[in-house]
Amino acid sequence: MIFRVLDKEELVKFFDHLSANNAIVGPVESGIDRKGKPIYAFEQVSDFAKMRLDYTTTKLPSKRYFLPFKEDLAVFKVEGDEWHKTIDFNCDKATVFFGLHACDINALNKLDKVLLGNVYPMPYYAAKRKNMFIIGVGCLPQPFCFCRSMGADTVLHGFDMFLTDIGSRYFVEILSANAYNFLQCIKTRAPEEADNLLYMKFVSEKNKMFASRVDTTDLTKILDMEFQSPVWKQWGDKCLGCGTCSNVCPTCYCYGVEETVNVNLRAAKKTKTLYSCNVIDFAEVAGGHNFRPERSTRLKYRYYHKHRGFVEAYEESLCVGCGRCGESCLAGITVPEVIASVRGEEA
């Protein structure tokens, strides 16, 4: 890996060079919550000053740019019995993601495993994913972050460059030739021992700050053993079945497909909408049989998919420990508490 160091003013110039020809998505302050704390969101930005690289976390992940909530899979021209199907992968122009945290880049890497994997890769996702330039930024954990427990507090691949704030400068990891070439437009220098020490100091201080933890030891087995545990019913009774957790999750990709006819009956559309396994009709089949009619079985299933099924298929969990679901849950259900209760421990 190649490391460079750059002054903070240089990053502004870098942004301006990038924004001259590319759309840039970055973290901005989009409002203030009830407690007076800023709300952050990933938005398209054209001014570096509007970005808040010191953001804590965003309410919503960046997935709407590569897994839109609603997306047309195909459109049809219909004439009587005859029709013609047109498929558009909705490939936008290249997008720069400026300032993703390690958890969100890890989330992309996990999505890649399913959506770009060897069986039926999904071109709608690939078209956008292959057209991204990702600049990561180091962060400090919030009280609800448990990314370290999920092994997602650092990221090893899946980005172009990664920035870490070391005071008046940024420490930069460069992963792609694209990033290396583009960095030629600003002043950077090789890191000195003092820079390395600052970087390591940042990392060790960060590691001391984690307040939330999840014990994943033997979790796949424990989830199987405790499949009938009464705690699922308790969490199910609290759960509202609203699906907010999936909406704010950077790795939830489940969806439903709907077809609609244009009002003039000459055209039709096939639309994919992200869905949630906590919503009541997720597993309902024709004729009305529902394989998971209770909220508790649906909630359990979500944990099962994230922490067991995905581990079985890819040897890693589908959770990055960003804590967004717990923060947004209207019933206050958090992953560390649910897992601890399944393990028979106090959170």
Add this chain to the structure above:
Amino acid sequence: MYEYTYKSEITRVSRLTDKENLYRIRIIDQNDRKRFSFKPGQFVMLEVPGIGEAPFSISSSPSSHEDVELCIRKAGNLTNYLSRASRGMRVGIRGPFGTSFPMENMQGQNILLIAGGLGLAPLRSPIAYVQENRTHFGHVDIIYGAKTPSHLLFTYQYDMWRRDEIGLSIIVEKADSLWKGQVGLITNALEAVIAGKDAAYIHNTSAIVCGPPVVFKFICNILSEIGVPMQKMFVSLERRMHCGMGKCCRCNVGSTYTCLSGPVFDYWTVMNLKEAI
């Protein structure tokens, strides 16, 4: 592959019961039609633009490259629309998807084909395979249960099956005035069929089971008790599906997807998938 639809034409609609029709469907492009091949137990996604798309097991013989047949019950938007379809209607099919019944591995064995209700639809394909390769198999028995005689599917084929030396035991839960056959549950019919079989028969038997969710456990328990090994029992599961390609997650069972690892599972695998049956 993704979203690639074979444009197809409905070439025949045969009424089977009040609720079920058999649709014969032909891929319009000749090269595509030649290339399209499937194995018994696999399914396709059938699409009517603007109305919807859903998974259906293929009910016809895998050796026929002209048409595929789908047995479809009126149950929702798409299937109600289809029930008003006539010859010539254009539909789309994607696939074939999923796993199949391992017919080659069953060669030389006795086969029990057990279907409850609409579960006969996915079994018609392995039945056709057996008919075409009858000498490759030992005793073959179909055990089929339905609610009433008017719910029975494919009645016009029963004589042909019997002529091909396939045992056929039919049972209905509720008889009507004309019914002369067995009355009871499908498990009763199964027990009656296996009552006359010896240990040598059981030792060399594979089973294929499909039905509504409630029947799997009862049937497979009986088969286990008489000594059919779990890895020689095959079930075909039904789940909601929106993609057929392991992406939408709607058909998830345990730690896997019905569309990729299924719909045909052996009983051992199913027992290890939480909430599969």
